[in-house]
Amino acid sequence: MGIMREIGASFSKEKGTVFTVWAPEAERAQVIIEKPEGRTVPLQREAFGYWVGASDEVKPGDRYFFKLDNKDPRPDPASLSQPDGVHKASEVIDHSTFDWTDNNWKGIPLEQYIIYELHVGTFSDEGTFEGVINKLPELQDLGVTAIEIMPVAQFPGSRNWGYDGVYPFAAQNSYGGAEGLKKLVNACHEAGIAVVLDVVYNHMGPEGNYLNEYGPYFTDKYHTPWGSALNFDDAHSDHIRNFFLQNALMWLRDFHIDALRLDAVHAIYDTGAKHFLQELKEQTSLLGEQLGKDFILIAESDQSDVRMLNPQEKGGYGLDAQWFDDYHHAIHTLVTGEVEGYFEDYGKPEQLQKALEHSFVYNGLYSEHRKKTVGTDATDVPAKQFVVCSQNHDQVGNRMLGDRLTQLVSFEMQKTVAGMILLSPYVPMLFMGEEYGEDNPFLYFVSHTDKNLVEAVRKGRKEEFKYFATKGEEFPDPQSEDTFNKSKLSRSYEQNEKHRQLRDFYKELIRIRKKEPAMAKPDKPHMFAQMDAENMVLHMVHFGQEPSLYCLFNLSKETQTVTLNSTHGKNLKLLLNSADATWGGGASKAYSSIQETVPLLPESMLVLQKET
Template sequence: MSIPQFAVWAPVPSTVTLHLRPVGGTATTLPMVRDEEGWWTVDGTLPAGPSGEPGVGEFDYGYELDGSGEVRPDPRSRRQPEGVHGWSRTYDPFAFGWTDERWTGRQLPGGVIYEMHVGTFTPDGTLDSAIGKLDHLVELGIDFVEIMPVNDYNGTWNWGYDGVLWFAVHEAYGGPEAYQRFVDACHARGMGVIQDVVYNHMGPSGNYLPEFGPYLNAGGTNTWGESPNLDGEDSDEVRAYIVDNVHQWLRDYHVDGLRLDAVHALHDTRATHILEELAIEAEVLSAFVGRPLSLIAESDLNDPRLITSREGGGYGLDAQWSDDFHHALYVSLTGDTSGYYADFDSLEALGKVTEAGFFHTGTRSSFRGRSHGSPIDTLRTRTWRLVVCSDNHDQIGNRATGARLSTRLTTDQLSIAAVVTLLSPFTPMIFMGEEWGASTPWQFFTSHPEPELASAVQEGRKEEFKAMAWDTSNIPDPQDPQTFHGSKLDWSEPTGGDHATLLDLYRRLLEIRRTVPAFTDPRFDAGHSRSDDDEGWLVLRRDDVVVAVNFGSDAAEVGLDEPVTRHLLSVGSTEVEGRTLHLGPTSAFVAQVELPNLPTSFTPGG
């Protein structure tokens, strides 16, 4: 075991004292000295650990600032056994016995992502119990497991976006060693791991960073909390804090990619944006560790610069979410055009997204009252750089009652949603339980121990939906333990009935995606669409494959440009007669078709 190095960046206090206690032993204090950059290190010899050697072994520790009498956790703490207000505990990530020496990583192109929340994925809600369900994901056909934030937050359960100690793995999930076991187990099964990280704000409880230094913008907040100081005085160290966190996940914990939460909320006016800096760091680290490392942005800006190369004037991230795909598909399935869904009231919207990546490409957004987005350069950008879904944690959890699509759609409707999403040219993402149409809700839950904060969250939730004319009487209380426990998946469901039927369809669709090259062809210009709002059908053509979907409640007829050569899959009632496709209500047809004949004078490469 390596000897821990106790150092902390704290330019604010005049004195810093290290409080140190061998686990199970007696606490002691050591003075610290400051360098010119505001870093404090131990002035003296570390006490003996459990082995009897100085500094060797596990220690609980913390920092006292300016003789306050209060011991604060380490901003870079890897473990918090007693929560965000308690002492930190040393953890050596390099002592773990990895078995993934042969793991060479996975490229994002062609991949399928599975989004999961550790606390509600299994009854126990731990990383170790989640390992027991990984074979289910392998059989499904998953390439990447995306874990919602595991950084430490106050309370026992939470979505994870209220984190305040970014380096520590939440103890209720099993802590850092359980996290390494989970990653190792995923790699053993051929799946990569993407970690959801939150760099745009700090949670409301346990954030002691301002006592150490100017980590946060003075008076700067966004929708969710205090935002980091990325471009002000002393921001070099704040950016290094974020970069070091990236290194921890990708290097120390063998993670294969990061999902960067709400990057539109990152305020940075420096010449090199923090996102570009992270892309550079990931590229350098990828070369060092010898495997692909992916950075995926969540953004509501429809800004192609995120995934445009640095040479092309962009930030050089690998991929970004396309909310427009979800919105267009949601409206096609439900007919709901309220709020920001208003602009997606035509099947042409869904067709446009499949061809252009975004619907709003500088067009007017009636919800925003202005133009929105910018067009993707479809000649230079690859389709896999957009992550799409039919549902995700945000879309479900931010509905008033946390209701999944499965509570308002039929099995056939869920099936055609899966066809459109999983056979799209983009990188599809499945939210946990979606693959069997889970009936359990995914609700907004918190466990803030502070009464005033708990009350603020409860009232804020009601006010949010009151403003949208929702009946607030049936909105679940985020602080009620049942809201959390009721959001856990029911693993008895996928074994029978419509749940099993839908699960089988998901497996078949992902098998088709893996075995028919046209579905992962990364060229935007390889596909086109046509639709009819009156009859409710949409046809997506890509290379030699066609996907035809009838969203309507009446039968429809669709003309085919070329004859079918191989039927791949149907949902509901479908029949082909020559060049005419008969689609029953709520149905889908997937097939390969004959490519147009090339001119006799055509010479490849000529």
């Protein structure tokens, strides 16, 4: 167990405000109270270079800087609030005053998660936490059971995906700050919706990042694609680990967040005896035991490595789940025909069956794209430990034009792909707007104030689009407010009949997932999967509980006469046909009786149920 101690400004009625900052090289440290101005709080040095001081005069709402030696005053690295942005004073806040009403909320088990990923700034017209609260009835109506919020740690300006955060403890001021986020979590729990927060522990944004002035937060041993690597295993790393462990515990404890999505964990470099991710799991489990709640950690990893998910007694880190790109890539390449860039490793029909039966497609295979052997065998890892999607902020936003699947495949194929995600054995995730076929793009946007940085971002994005560049298309400027505004949801299903039908179809798929016994605890051992590569038809049967569900997906542009599997294909009736007129399809006849063969319209799906 490393060093665990509180940091930042902690207010209580008994002690006033206690300030703690880690600055091992400083000779002197003090707090400058900027508002109300004219006061300082001296800090005393403690073990390992922590500086501590208290004042019963400093109250919530007061603004402060730390001043080390004769350097310029700087905001608190563990600031809970940056009301005037990343370069200005930090604000003392009191976590104990919020009036929570979610005492009866105990969370939901991972296998019941149906996740809806959203970006606070573009999800609603307001672009705030309050704006999300106003739309919760829509999400309840859709049937999702969890929202995943893209990062909200304070970033420069008011427009950002969130991966340029520089104050991990401070909820973005332009979204509504700490109070706004707590209101959102409370409202979600009242609505029966769990909250997953996306957190970034692999790098920090460039603008407003003063960490190096405090201590060796970064290391030159490694490099990430987004800047300096954080120091998780070099000299003084105990204190950087503590910084991020305290951050995770704060979100779970003080903001009642249910789960954390850990951004790009393959860029958390740690060769120490106990990996940071393992320690993170231990600490969050400890907190869960104290509070009587199960907290969930979901990793984003591109390594196809079961070590993330394996229990610690098996040498793993014990994380609860991870984003599972192989399934996305297998589907995307087959339905769009795109095989450029990292998609070059995919596009073979049999990979779809493998992704369902064994999870990792690259499970010790040579990757042409990476020019090396990749992955381990995940066949025995439960399906609920993998989060799958057909779209997410990366897969849409990292395209030059931010184009969604809506722009790439037909209306009928959108429904078929939705079925492959929502009726898979894995934990499904939707990307905001996907459920009705949002036409607006989701582009990459920033609002930096440093001109050189803005130019560097523009240059970097252009470089990134070598693979996906569309000839003759104008490159959307990440800094432009117009780029941000174009990325807001239109909620077109309120006016557009086709979009309403698509949303109703998503609702029906979610209803099936929640209500059908065969989908109660879907898993690989209780599923039959077969890809007919010649006719491009996927068979997926869930038989964990009766009545079993037989799902068929036609990824071809022709009608296919499908022969049902002899074991699972008897005594079936129709439960759902994506080509039905109800869902905007052109099917002319219902399936009165289902024999050994079934006609399957182009780019359509059927759900058949065993007659009981």
